Amino acid sequence: MSKIKLANHTIQIVKDVCAEFENKEGELINILHQVQHKLGYLPAEVQEAIAKELKIPVVKVYGVVTFYSFFTMVPHGENPISICMGTACYVRGAEQILDEFKRELKVQVGESTSDGKFSINCLRCVGACGLAPVVTVGEKVYGRVAPNQVKEIIAEYSNKNVTDDV
Amino acid sequence: MYKMHLLVCGGTGCRATQSKQIEENLRAELKAKGLENDAQVIITGCFGFCEKGPIVKILPDNTFYVGVESEDAAEIVEEHVLKGRRVERLLYTDPENKEHISDSKHMGFYQKQIRIALRNCGFIDPENIDEYIARDGYFALGKVLEMSQTEAIEIMKKSGLRGRGGGGFPTGLKWEIAYNNKADQKYVVCNADEGDPGAFMDRSILEGDPHSIIEAMTICGYCIGASKGLVYIRAEYPLAITRLQIALKQAREYGLIGKNILGRNFDFDIELRYGAGAFVCGEETALIHSMEGLRGEPTVKPPYPAESGYLGKPTNVNNVETFANVPVIFLKGHEWFSSIGTAKSKGTKVFAITGKINNVGLIEVPMGITLREVIYEVGGGIKDGKMFKAVQTGGPSGGCLTEKHLDTPIDYDSLLAVGSMMGSGGMIVMDEDDCMVSIARFYLEFILEESCGKCTPCRIGNKRLHEILKKITEGKGEPADIERLKALGNVIKDTSLCGLGQTAPNPVLSTISNFEDEYLAHVNEKRCPAGQCKALLKYEVDENLCTGCTLCFRNCPVGAITGERRQPHHVNQSLCIKCGVCLEKCKFNAILLT
Numbered sequence: 001m002s003k004i005k006l007a008n009h010t011i012q013i014v015k016d017v018c019a020e021f022e023n024k025e026g027e028l029i030n031i032l033h034q035v036q037h038k039l040g041y042l043p044a045e046v047q048e049a050i051a052k053e054l055k056i057p058v059v060k061v062y063g064v065v066t067f068y069s070f071f072t073m074v075p076h077g078e079n080p081i082s083i084c085m086g087t088a089c090y091v092r093g094a095e096q097i098l099d100e101f102k103r104e105l106k107v108q109v110g111e112s113t114s115d116g117k118f119s120i121n122c123l124r125c126v127g128a129c130g131l132a133p134v135v136t137v138g139e140k141v142y143g144r145v146a147p148n149q150v151k152e153i154i155a156e157y158s159n160k161n162v163t164d165d166v
Numbered sequence: 167m168y169k170m171h172l173l174v175c176g177g178t179g180c181r182a183t184q185s186k187q188i189e190e191n192l193r194a195e196l197k198a199k200g201l202e203n204d205a206q207v208i209i210t211g212c213f214g215f216c217e218k219g220p221i222v223k224i225l226p227d228n229t230f231y232v233g234v235e236s237e238d239a240a241e242i243v244e245e246h247v248l249k250g251r252r253v254e255r256l257l258y259t260d261p262e263n264k265e266h267i268s269d270s271k272h273m274g275f276y277q278k279q280i281r282i283a284l285r286n287c288g289f290i291d292p293e294n295i296d297e298y299i300a301r302d303g304y305f306a307l308g309k310v311l312e313m314s315q316t317e318a319i320e321i322m323k324k325s326g327l328r329g330r331g332g333g334g335f336p337t338g339l340k341w342e343i344a345y346n347n348k349a350d351q352k353y354v355v356c357n358a359d360e361g362d363p364g365a366f367m368d369r370s371i372l373e374g375d376p377h378s379i380i381e382a383m384t385i386c387g388y389c390i391g392a393s394k395g396l397v398y399i400r401a402e403y404p405l406a407i408t409r410l411q412i413a414l415k416q417a418r419e420y421g422l423i424g425k426n427i428l429g430r431n432f433d434f435d436i437e438l439r440y441g442a443g444a445f446v447c448g449e450e451t452a453l454i455h456s457m458e459g460l461r462g463e464p465t466v467k468p469p470y471p472a473e474s475g476y477l478g479k480p481t482n483v484n485n486v487e488t489f490a491n492v493p494v495i496f497l498k499g500h501e502w503f504s505s506i507g508t509a510k511s512k513g514t515k516v517f518a519i520t521g522k523i524n525n526v527g528l529i530e531v532p533m534g535i536t537l538r539e540v541i542y543e544v545g546g547g548i549k550d551g552k553m554f555k556a557v558q559t560g561g562p563s564g565g566c567l568t569e570k571h572l573d574t575p576i577d578y579d580s581l582l583a584v585g586s587m588m589g590s591g592g593m594i595v596m597d598e599d600d601c602m603v604s605i606a607r608f609y610l611e612f613i614l615e616e617s618c619g620k621c622t623p624c625r626i627g628n629k630r631l632h633e634i635l636k637k638i639t640e641g642k643g644e645p646a647d648i649e650r651l652k653a654l655g656n657v658i659k660d661t662s663l664c665g666l667g668q669t670a671p672n673p674v675l676s677t678i679s680n681f682e683d684e685y686l687a688h689v690n691e692k693r694c695p696a697g698q699c700k701a702l703l704k705y706e707v708d709e710n711l712c713t714g715c716t717l718c719f720r721n722c723p724v725g726a727i728t729g730e731r732r733q734p735h736h737v738n739q740s741l742c743i744k745c746g747v748c749l750e751k752c753k754f755n756a757i758l759l760t
Contacts, residue, residue: 028459068442086363088520127178127366129520130216141182
């Protein structure tokens with residue numbers, strides 16, 4: 001893997017979390033949840049550090065990280081946008097909303113914009129099916145989103161003035 | 167004592183539309199009027215009628231306010247609490263006779279429902295154990311602890327309760343098998359990894375009535391001889407996790423879990439384990455591997471978890487809704503429970519009814535009710551007066567049923583017989599605008615993401631199915647493709663390792679058998695009858711009907727529409743992204759879809 005060296009305080013965070021779970025292999029998923037919560041994502045170097053603490057091969061950690069959709073190896077944007085792709089949202093036009101976000105921000109699902117401001121992800125069911133289609137930006141939930149609202153939602157989070165072209 | 171209770175829905179849906187703010191405003195208004203000792207504001211679990219949220223219910227007069235906004239708090243307090251007059255404009259309007267209905271029991275949405283698993287949702291404060299106890303909570307546990315283990319298991323068997331996670335395995339029998347396997351340590355696991363997209367039954371129960379799950383797991387622990395319980399819950403359900411943690415702490419303080427429960431020689435405690443987003447973890451063996459910190463891959467059964475489960479010990483896995491039924495069975499008796507439902511499916515089933523339906527929400531109906539009753543009476547019919555086309559039950563593992571199946575009674579066996587399944591309780595209603603080929607493709611996309619990759623038929627077979635479906639929706643299908651889908655689908659069903667793979671082709675096979683015409687139109691005529699497959703569509707302006715109002719021009723997100731005011735407009739096909747906004751906005755039916 002790469003030769004990037006983690007900052008000492010990052011290594012300390014990993015060590016502390018692992019110690020909290022007594023460096024037990026069976027707690028791997030809980031450890032990953034905690035570390036991702038603290039660091040925002042789980043890059044390869046962090047996975048190596050976790051493997052070292054738990055005395056297990058890195059491949060085992062990597063296998064778990066890539067298996068579950070909740071874990072990510074790339075950092076989310078400052079404003080993570082999630083489009084609900086549950087069936088209820090899908091039949092009420094979620095795909096069009098997703099296409100609109102992809103087009104406006106010029107990124108694909110799972111990517112962040114180059115300025116790090118936005119990232120797009122799909123998720124399966126927020127549980128607010130009455131409001132379908134649903135989009136969340138951070139903690140905020142937008143319900144009954146129409147394709148032409150996408151621009152407005154993005155503008156809400158952009159500091160730069162968005163020029164209105166109509 | 168409070169004279170009045172103001173119940174505010176704190177379910178995820180209503181929370182997303184500012185129910186928290188409504189609660190705060192109500193409290194502030196009550197305080198301002200000096201009424202804080204007369205009326206109490208309570209945040210409850212989901213009322214179920216999500217379509218009309220946020221919901222505020224007032225007791226004791228049972229007034230049910232819908233679509234409440236935070237600014238309405240002042241009027242509710244001033245008029246209803248202080249002056250005793252209902253706020254008419256916030257009442258539900260009957261869609262047929264346009265009359266206001268103030269009591270939820272007279273609404274079509276609630277009339278056919280029987281709430282057993284959801285008995286406390288929207289009724290009690292889920293963060294207060296005393297309210298649960300006031301509703302006979304933990305009374306069933308007390309009763310069970312006076313029985314022998316086999317007596318209690320016998321009651322479960324006689325009740326006829328079957329697993330609500332989708333499989334429908336008899337719960338009492340499952341407990342008996344776990345009881346009969348002797349071991350120094352056994353485990354009770356609650357499967358709260360609700361992965362079916364578009365379904366939120368388990369989440370609502372955990373959010374609205376967490377103590378019922380704790381009580382039921384403890385009962386199960388006593389019956390099978392386990393001292394430890396684990397709830398495997400999705401990390402994406404923060405509210406449910408918080409409420410469950412609060413409930414566990416309270417139950418521990420009251421001595422209802424922990425050591426020597428209710429003074430008996432019986433110990434039981436519950437821990438949480440977090441899922442990390444993997445649909446396959448709904449499968450028992452995969453779930454157990456995930457709890458052990460491994461990749462959630464299923465393994466061949468036998469051995470069943472009841473013999474060798476979590477850490478190799480006998481483990482009983484039940485789903486949230488199954489557990490929610492347990493305390494009631496002991497309270498009201500197995501005869502009462504088995505009197506509801508059909509010959510082989512007893513009790514009720516909770517469904518998250520969503521899609522193109524008027525009353526989106528969470529419902530609990532007796533087994534044996536027909537799909538028609540659920541869709542047209544409880545669900546209030548199809549949105550915007552459109553034509554019903556299909557109803558999908560069982561999520562990505564289920565099938566799409568059509569008009570001719572509407573009188574099928576809802577129970578495990580009848581749904582299987584018509585090519586779908588009960589599933590965990592997702593029910594998605596589709597109208598004439600939904601393309602069945604796209605729906606099948608959508609489900610396959612989900613399966614592709616969620617297949618764990620362990621066995622070949624599921625990993626590769628479903629990918630091929632998806633490729634063929636994609637080809638068809640892009641207008642590149644050929645007649646032989648439909649046969650290929652059928653043949654491959656059946657092979658995947660027969661040869662996959664676990665339930666996910668064995669049921670993955672169901673949405674494809676059921677749409678082919680019920681909507682073959684639609685597949686043929688895509689393949690032979692390169693036409694999408696529902697007007698949804700983008701590659702097969704073209705938006706154009708009918709010059710005779712266009713009045714040049716510029717509405718489409720102003721709403722087009724890509725500037726593909728041009729034209730002068732009061733002159734017919736045009737769509738530039740090279741720019742058009744086929745989003746359909748122009749069609750939706752045009753008031754003169756001048757946008758043609760060809």
